[in-house]
Structure formats: structure tokens, C-alpha cells
Amino acid sequence: MVLSEQDYRLIAEIQDGLPLSSRPYAAIGERVGLSEQQVIERIASLQMSGVIKRMGIIVRHHELGYTANAMVVWDVPDDQVDAVGKKLGEQPCVTLCYQRPRRLPAWPYNLFCMIHGQERNRVLEHISAIVKAHGLDHIPHQILFSGKRYKQRGARYL
Template identity: 45%
Template sequence: MDATDRRLMHATQAGLPLTLEPYQTLAEQLGLSKEEVMQRLNAMQADGIIRRIGAVPNHYKLGYRFNGMTVWDVPDEQIDRLGQQVGQLPFVSHCYHRPRHLPDWPYNLFAMVHGKHQQDVDAQIQHIAAVLGEWCRGREVLYSTKILKKTGFRSGQ
């Protein structure tokens, strides 16, 4: 990373500017071209400095009051295939393979769902259960009780 990359990182710590053309806005703020901003961000992502560039919605402000992390016990040898299928469902915002912690925690597939009403989330959970079919050996739903602070990169400088 050079000094320009560091300036770009600091300019995006709180997220991209909320403008119609955020890359252009960044370019103007930093005295760069829009193309250079995009190239530098892409290079930092390819190098693993940035994991991803994406929106982080506040589900509560959007009216989604029912947010549940569904946890599933599926066979380890099926986790990759099943995780891909669940992760591609349009209502799943996050899908992860996590280690089990036996004997108390048998769950290895996690999928976050959101709904404006409890029945919306219940229907989504049933849909995931149908996708998992015979491979589902158990499940739970952990509902959010508060909003956690969502932030991007923070530098000590």
C-alpha cells in the first residue's frame, strides 16, 4: 500500500459516500480519477487488503424487525453443497459453515434471514428446511435482540 491507498482507505472507513456516483465523489475528494479509485479498490480487494465492497443495510430501519440466525445440523460431507444452495436463496443475507462444539452445539450451517413479520421468517425457515430435506438433523433460530454496530475498516492513525 502506498500513501494514496492509505488516503483512500481513510476516506472509505465509514463507507462509500452516499451519492449517485460514490467513486466519482471519492475521486474528487482525493484528487484522482474515478478510474484510478476503482482500480485501486479492486487491487486492494484482489490482494486481500479489502475483503469486500458492499452495502450493509440497517434491517430495522428498512422495517425488518424479525432477524434470525438459523442454525442447522447437517452432515459434514454435505456442507459445501447444501451451504451453496442455502446461500443462494434470495432471502438469506449471510450463510456460513461453522465448527460444531459437541456435545452442546451440534450446528455447523448458519444462515441469516430477515422479515417484516414473524410469519415471513417462519416461511423462510420452512423453505430452508425443505432445501436441506433429509440432510437436516436439527435446527434452532437465534433472534436478534439489538442492533450491533456495523463498521468498516478502522485505522489506528
């Protein structure tokens, strides 16, 4: 989808949040010179094309009790990454799963998944259950729990 200058104005206008008022899209329209209906149509089409992944709440998960957050990194043979990545991505407790480049020799891991939990022991149990159920014992992995959060501002692109 090719974005117009007006799309970018709209995107910039709402990137920090929607107005908390009864007709939020009308309020945005007033600021960018569009009608309520035009704003609704543009936002709907931005969402349809995937520029907007979703609208709604983005939580601060630490504040909501999700403090045991593990990034599990795996050193998977290249020809198995797709199969293992797909499998990990299907686990209900896995919230994100990506392939990333190795940075040898210091960093041999090429598959990353996140497990966000409320208790560290439960998260560790989940991980060993996954390893066992899917025969991943032979794949070296490490579990990096998050410690202090030093910044959570959200991405700004404009």
C-alpha cells in the same frame, strides 16, 4: 493485491463515508494529496480486486422495517456441508450463508444462514418451506431471532 501506504491512507479516509458533495473523489483527493483522477483510478482498482466489496448505501435495516431477523444454524454432517450450504445459499430469502466451526459439546452447529424479514411468521414459513423442499428434516437446526440491537457501528479496520 499489495496495498501501498497511499492505498491505506485512501481506505482510512473514506471508511466512514464518501463526501456528500458534487465531486466527492476530488474532495478526497485534496485530503490525501491525490488528483481526482488518481483517486478514481485507485478506488476502481480496489473495487476490481475485491478489497472494496462495493460502494454505496449500507442501511440500518431495523429502521427500515426489517426486524424479524433469523440466524438459522444447522448441524450438518461434514461430508454434506458443501451441498447443503450451496442449496441454502441459493434460496432467495437467504441473505448470508457461511460454514463455521462447531464448539462441542455446547455448540454443535456448523452451518449458519441469515434470513432478514419484516414479519416473524413469514420468516418461519420460509424456513419450513426450505426444510420441506430440500429434504432437510433429518438435519438438526435451530432458529435464533435477533432481539435488541446493542450496537451497529460498522467495522473499522484502520
